[in-house]
Amino acid sequence: MGAANSILAVRGLTVSFALAKKQYVQVVDSLDITIAPGETLGLVGESGCGKSVSALAIMGLLPEHACAARARESSFGGAPFTIRAGDACTLARGRDVAMIFQDALTALNPVATIGAQMVEAIRVYQTMAMAQALAMAAEALGALGIPDPRMRLGAYPHQLSGGMRQRVMIALALLHSPRLLIADEPTTALDVTIQAQILELMARLQREREMAMLFITHDLGVIGQICARTLVMYAGRIVEEGSTRDILTRPLHPYSRGLIESMPGKRARAAGEPLPAIPGRVPSPEEFAGLQGCRFAPRCARAEAICFREQPVLTAYDGRQAACHLAGRSDHA
Numbered sequence: 094m095g096a097a098n099s100i101l102a103v104r105g106l107t108v109s110f111a112l113a114k115k116q117y118v119q120v121v122d123s124l125d126i127t128i129a130p131g132e133t134l135g136l137v138g139e140s141g142c143g144k145s146v147s148a149l150a151i152m153g154l155l156p157e158h159a160c161a162a163r164a165r166e167s168s169f170g171g172a173p174f175t176i177r178a179g180d181a182c183t184l185a186r187g188r189d190v191a192m193i194f195q196d197a198l199t200a201l202n203p204v205a206t207i208g209a210q211m212v213e214a215i216r217v218y219q220t221m222a223m224a225q226a227l228a229m230a231a232e233a234l235g236a237l238g239i240p241d242p243r244m245r246l247g248a249y250p251h252q253l254s255g256g257m258r259q260r261v262m263i264a265l266a267l268l269h270s271p272r273l274l275i276a277d278e279p280t281t282a283l284d285v286t287i288q289a290q291i292l293e294l295m296a297r298l299q300r301e302r303e304m305a306m307l308f309i310t311h312d313l314g315v316i317g318q319i320c321a322r323t324l325v326m327y328a329g330r331i332v333e334e335g336s337t338r339d340i341l342t343r344p345l346h347p348y349s350r351g352l353i354e355s356m357p358g359k360r361a362r363a364a365g366e367p368l369p370a371i372p373g374r375v376p377s378p379e380e381f382a383g384l385q386g387c388r389f390a391p392r393c394a395r396a397e398a399i400c401f402r403e404q405p406v407l408t409a410y411d412g413r414q415a416a417c418h419l420a421g422r423s424d425h426a
């Protein structure tokens with residue numbers, strides 16, 4: 094997809110964290126993200142792969158004293174913007190993009206009522222009387238299925254359930270009808286029933302408002318429910334990109350396959366049989382910066398000699414892309 098018909102197009106995003114003595118270690122390497130208007134794009138990978146950092150970098154929300162971020166190209170709705178750490182860019186300052194986070198309890202102000210926080214958010218972009226802003230806030234909560242919205246405006250975040258707080262976060266994010274919503278693990282902290290309700294709600298709102306969404310999660314089950322297209326990220330790089338259906342049913346990259354096989358309930362297990370898991374752990378940025386070949390090689394059961402020598406690049410195969418030396422081979426099932 095070209096930048097011209099996308100809502101967000103970022104090419105060659107690189108993010109580094111500062112170490113001691115003005116040295117940096119790269120945590121995101123040459124990431125490309127393109128989202129079409131109205132599309133829901135999934136970004137999936139284990140914790141520590143760089144998913145959230147990439148989103149924060151795009152929004153300009155990384156601290157300048159600890160990070161460096163840049164991209165070869167970046168545009169929103171066809172208009173270029175600059176990505177730079179420590180400088181909330183036009184995306185974060187504008188009303189076209191909103192972001193919601195995993196833990197609503199820490200994202201919301203604990204010492205302000207829901208009403209006060211919503212009125213403040215409304216008045217950033219719209220001049221209106223307090224009574225009118227409160228009515229708008231109550232309407233926004235009601236649209237998210239929150240019962241007695243007028244009464245909830247007087248509540249503090251700790252007085253609401255986890256699911257209710259997450260609905261408040263979504264209501265806040267949608268107040269100004271953004272064209273793009275970045276949702277960073279928005280259901281991870283919720284129990285399964287509430288998670289299903291929130292996912293359904295987000296999918297409905299996304300359809301009704303024709304809003305684009307970048308949905309970040311480590312859970313491929315969630316991706317399967319809400320995203321048409323998916324990027325799989327490992328150790329700071331995209332390793333597979335394609336339709337969610339293709340990735341879930343016939344993954345090209347061994348890491349994608351490992352994530353799928355690790356999904357609880359993926360296959361029946363005998364009593365006492367442990368859950369399948371990808372061996373090892375995601376390397377730290379200091380560790381993967383020193384790897385010469387494929388960053389997944391130390392954990393990959395399919396690794397061959399070339400994998401430890403040469404870094405695979407994203408290559409197109411049958412309508413999608415994968416960064417694996419074996420992806421195009423007939424014996425790679």
Ligand code: SF4
Nearest residue numbers: 387390393400417418
């Ligand atoms: S390039 Fe090699 S090590 Fe990396 S995922 Fe493919 S087979 Fe595994």
